[in-house]
Every structure is written in structure tokens, then in C-alpha cells.
Amino acid sequence: MDELALAAGADPVAFRLAHMKDPRARAVIEKAAQMSGWKAGEKGDGTRGRGIGFAKYKTLACYVAVVADVAVDRDSGKVRVTDAWAATDAG
Numbered sequence: 001m002d003e004l005a006l007a008a009g010a011d012p013v014a015f016r017l018a019h020m021k022d023p024r025a026r027a028v029i030e031k032a033a034q035m036s037g038w039k040a041g042e043k044g045d046g047t048r049g050r051g052i053g054f055a056k057y058k059t060l061a062c063y064v065a066v067v068a069d070v071a072v073d074r075d076s077g078k079v080r081v082t083d084a085w086a087a088t089d090a091g
Contacts, residue, residue, distance in 0.1 A: 001015065001016055001054070002051060002052075011040040012051070012052050013029060013038055013040065013052055016029055017030070024060075024063050024089050025063055027087075027089065028063045028064060028065040028089050029052070029054055029065045029087075031087035032052065032065035032067045032085050032086060032087040033065075033067060035067070035085040035087065036050070036067035036083075038050075038052070038067060046072075046074075047072050047073075048069065048071050048072075048082075049069075049070055049072075050068065050069050050070070051068055051070070052065065052067045052068075053065065053066050053068075060091065061091055062088065062090050062091055063088065063089040063091075064086060064087070064088045065086070065087050066084060066085065066086045066087075067085045069081070069082045070082065
């Protein structure tokens with residue numbers, strides 16, 4: 001979804017919400033974004049960045065959205081998650 005949002009020139013959270021009608025899915029995406037202080041259009045600097053993921057488990061059993069801040073060591077290529085926020089609707 002992030003690649004599709006990038007190709008559309010859209011913010012990843014806004015892009016997901018624009019294509020999501022399911023209220024449970026929207027709620028976890030919105031909550032994870034809110035908890036992380038997501039700012040639409042915010043860009044990484046080449047060593048730090050942020051992404052969002054969303055999944056449903058067993059169709060409707062559980063919904064989860066996660067925002068993760070990551071850092072890349074440009075010398076070693078090592079990637080580490082510096083912060084993460086998750087919102088879950090376990091149904």
C-alpha cells in the first residue's frame with residue numbers, strides 16, 4: 001500500500017483511509033496514526049523514516065495497525081526500529 005500511495009503522491013495513512021470503508025479497519029488505522037503523532041506528508045531524511053502497516057487476521061477476527069519509526073546506519077546498512085505504536089481490535 002505504501003508503494004501505491006507513493007505512486008499516487010498521497011500520504012500512506014490518508015491513502016489507506018480513502019480506500020477503506022470497514023469501520024473497524026478505519027478505527028485501528030486512525031488510532032495508530034494518532035498515537036504516533038503521524039503528520040501527513042512528513043518525509044524521512046535518508047537515515048530515519050516512518051511507515052504504517054495494516055492487517056486483518058482470519059478475515060474479521062482481529063484488526064491491527066502498526067506505525068514504526070526506523071533508523072538506518074548508512075555505513076553498515078543495519079536497520080532498527082526505534083519506536084512502534086500498535087492499535088488492535090480483537091473483536
